Amino acid sequence: MAIRNFTDKDVPDQSGRVFFVTGANSGLGYHTAKLLAGRGARVLLGCRSEEKAELAMADIRAVYPEADMRFIPLDLGNLKSIRDAAKLVGQEPRLDVLVNNAGIMMPPREETADGFETQFGVNHLGTFALTGLLLDKLAEGEAPRVVITSSMAHRSGRIDFDDINAEDSYSRWGRYAMSKLANLLHMYELDRRLRAADSPIIAVACHPGVADTELTKNFPGLVVSLLRPVSGLFMNSAAQGAWPTLAAAVGDGVEAGQYFGPSRNGEWIGPAREVQPRPKAKRIEPAKRLWAVSEEMTGVKYPV
Template structure:
């Protein structure tokens, strides 16, 4: 990764896992990085860890609960008043396979956090992004999008809920959103591009049993068999900085089954390429969040 001095990046959930590793890499190459985190204390801990490696890094922290539209709005207002430009937005924060539960606005937690929250955030920050030359939006998906579908008649889980099925749905939504966003940006002649990526199977703190941490032996086993967070962050870093990308790409590991390895271009599941579903998801997302994108 070449020097990125003078550029500004926001990483949601940047205090841990692949978000932290990506933020650390960005800070080390000159980005001014804003960690958008739910718990401010953990955000400050992350800043200290980054500055241990990069003492001159410019890293800030701001509260953001991606499962709460009022928090997203407050965060976007803060950024819009404090920052003159935004070169990179990394939609990284997320939850995985919790029991059926709701966001502050009553959405099913996984769809509401992983997709709707980032849909709203990106829309609110679009004025900054589109006024910054060569800006990028990177949205983190997952191998779990394979064989998933969007059940528009049961987005809230009221007619049945299976945690992994709804996680896959939210990750497919991430991909559909990333590609539809890029189509719309290009249709309006904007320089901002949108790219999707996934970390393979990474040993991060997303892996929990219910709402509890996995047992220590399972964490150690995962550390040996799965991608490290450092390796899992490489597709994010590549999607954010590689100069050959033009928007609409999907980046993931190059190893067997795309579970481990170094970043490469991938082709997602055919469901992620369905433009009619993407357009329907976009319209539903606008209705649910009240956020309408201004591409003018």
């Protein structure tokens, strides 16, 4: 059954299932973790800050006192942290769904701990490494899924293989769009590999439309102040922005390789449904090339 008009009210009971949600202390990740915990799931919150994770879990327990949660230290800009987090998750009795939510948007040019341009390094390479390290664990789960978060920004994205770390030139928007196109190329290539391996895991993707989250902190202050009073006309709340993530993670009838986003105003706002990316996101040769580059840069080899 196709998913249409999916909201938080459509999240079924998740008792007995385990989810790992990255970037879970704020924004889309927080609301995803909150809904899942409220529906009975055990939720692992992957966050850089233990203090912020504890505050988020306290807020969730104020609404759902019986919520089953655990903080997992995770910095997607640090390969050692990613490996350490994967080991901690690997010690859990099970893992059913990995929700790759964490990301950054339009910072000044910086580098990760491993020397990668931060937007590509965090949004794509960190997600790529974490997913690869947890794939075997997921394969043991029940109806396991990998959710990868992209953005409408992928539409203007281009993978600059000749300047992958933006050492020659840097555009905040350009590199954000590149990282979000990389997320979709990753998902579709992972989907092809999982199918070929007859894996029980399905790979899906989502985008939140335009949501009022901390990602907008690098927008110019004047822009934010002017738009805030009328934001409800063209911007989801953070809770609404999590609907496509939740649809991808728990929606009944979700199929491998699907992509979910808002249903209204050109995918800007509204309940979640299946949407379609730009054709370039499904191209096989760039995806294979990106995969090879990503394995080389991260040192993470997938079991499929």
